[in-house]
Amino acid sequence: MLRSRRVITPDGERPAAIAVSGGTITAVLPYDAPVPAGARLVDTGADAVLPGLVDTHVHINDPGRTEWEGFASATRAAVAGGVTTLVDMPLNSIPPTTTVGHLRTKQATARPRVHTDTGFWGGAVPDNTAELRPLHDAGVLGFKCFLSPSGVEEFPELDPAALERATAAIASFDGLLIVHAEDPAHLTGQRPGPRYPDFLASRPPAAEHSAVARLIGTARRLDARVHILHLSSASALPLIARARAEGVRITAETCPHFLALTAEEVPDGATEFKCCPPIREAANRDALWTGLADGTLDAVVSDHSPCATALKTGDFASAWGGISSLQLGLPVVWTEARRRGHTLADVARWMAHGPARLAGLDRKGAIAPGHDADFAVLAPDATFTVDPVRLHHRNRITAYTGRTLHGVVRSTWLRGERAAVDGVPAGPTGRLIERSA
Structure with missing residues (x-):
């Protein structure tokens, strides 16, 4: 039994005791409920107990580019940061997850190494339409595509x-298409050099706005389920809200870096801040928070997209685009959320329940009977300063170096057992998960 004065349930925050048996939550009881005979009690006191986070946007790159990131290092970082379930993106590994055979290769690589429960997205590329239904039947949670070049030649974009x-x-089997939504017609292709404003100008909001409009039209016409990945430009939020009100089956996510960082603060040559779509201005950040608050945005996920250190050159044109934040997402979002008057229940909805619902993981993302006993125990008022030496992802580059954040993850629990304590992961006890039938 796990007990806390601050348990974050689907109904909000309250003192409670969580009964667990066989790795499953059996009941959420009053705080002073008697401990069953033979059961052990862990009382977290004033530390909050959140549902284990679900991160549905992680690039692990293993096999093939394991020097960028591997299943062992990525899932250690995840579990140290309160993430108990993640879903691996289909590209940057070699092979990409575009056939059932490639999926089996990825699963075989991951199975003995994962510290979190781990699922997989399939990929939709120009030449694999016949592979989509077999991948669905093999258990992928949905299919990712790009509308603009992905950055790796083995995963082309869709025209x-x-x-x-x-x-x-x-749509023929009611699957889910998740989309990197930037219209290549609006990407200037200029060489930005070391100045961030030049890079930002090369990927304007119009690229996202145009791509989202196209996807809405496609989803409406085909009655398809579509999801917008890593929305950066708040200008697209009214399009999404209007389409959803009209019955289009569309969802959208954003990322911690879009909610916490601003274009105005990026120094010249600081390509640890480079990602695509890009970090935009402070006013845009504020509008994304409004989109979270009103429900237009469904989830906050990391888009952890690491690379070898040498690929983060000082030139925004040539540097790899990706922000490494898997271990830091919860405190990054909580630091900004608390400043804006949001609660831990809001954060759990955005970072646990929302992603679990998106991926169809009905046993994840909530502290409720019948769900897996996955928890993140957080000291919400404690602070720490980000030191890359304490991070577990393979190449310890991060845009958050030196920042003081609120929220220290004291422990992470996976199916009722401690998976990490004070940032130190235990053994790789994660399981591979597949789409529910």
């Missing part, structure tokens, strides 16, 4: 005709 084919195929 409008290919997008139509892939969306129709996925």
Whole structure:
């Protein structure tokens, strides 16, 4: 039994005792409920107990580019930061997850190494339409595509005709298409150099706005389920809200870096801040928070996209685009959320329940009977300063170096057992998970 004065349930925060048996939550009881005979009690006192976070946007790159990130290092970072379930993106590994055979290779690589429960997205690329239904039947949680170049040659983008084919195929079995939504017609292709404003100008809000509008039209026409990945530009929020009100099956996510960082603060040559789409201005950040508060945005996930240190050159044109934040997402979001008057229940909804619902993981993302006993125990008022030496991802580059954050993850629990204590992971006890039937 796990007991706390601050348990974050789907109904809000309250003192409670959580009964666990066989790795499953059996009951959420009053705080002073008697401890069953033979049961052990762990009382976290004033530390809050949140549902284990679900991060549905993680690039692990293993096999093939394991020097960028591997399953062991990525899932150690995740569990140290309160993440108990993650979903691996289909690209940057070699092979990409675009066939059932490639999925089996990825699963075999991951199985003995994972510290979190781990699922997989499939990929939709121009030449694999016939592979989409077999991948669905093999258990992938949905399919990712790009509308602009992905940055790796083995995962090409979909042009409008290919997008139509892939969306129709996925809609035929009511699958989920998740989309990197930038319209290449609005990407300038200029060489930005070391100045961040030049890089930002090369990927304007119009690129996201145009791509989201196209996806809404496609989803409406084909009655497809589509999800917008890592939304950076708040200008697209009214489009999404209006489409959803009209019955289009569309969801959207954003990321900790878009909610905490601003273009105005990025120094010249600081390519640890480079990601695509980019970090935008402070006013845009504020509008994204409004989109979270009103429900237009469904989830906050990391888009952890690491690379070898040498690829983060001082030139925004040539540097790899990706922000490493898997271990830090919870305190980054909580630091900004508390400043804006949001609660831990809000954070749990955005970072646990929302992603679990997106991926169809009905046993994850909530402290409720019948769910897996996955917890993040957080000291919400404690602070720490980000030191890359204490991070577990393979290449310890982060845009948050030196920042003081609120929220220290005291422990992480996976199916009723401690998976990490004070940032130190235990053994790799995670399981591979597949789409529910």
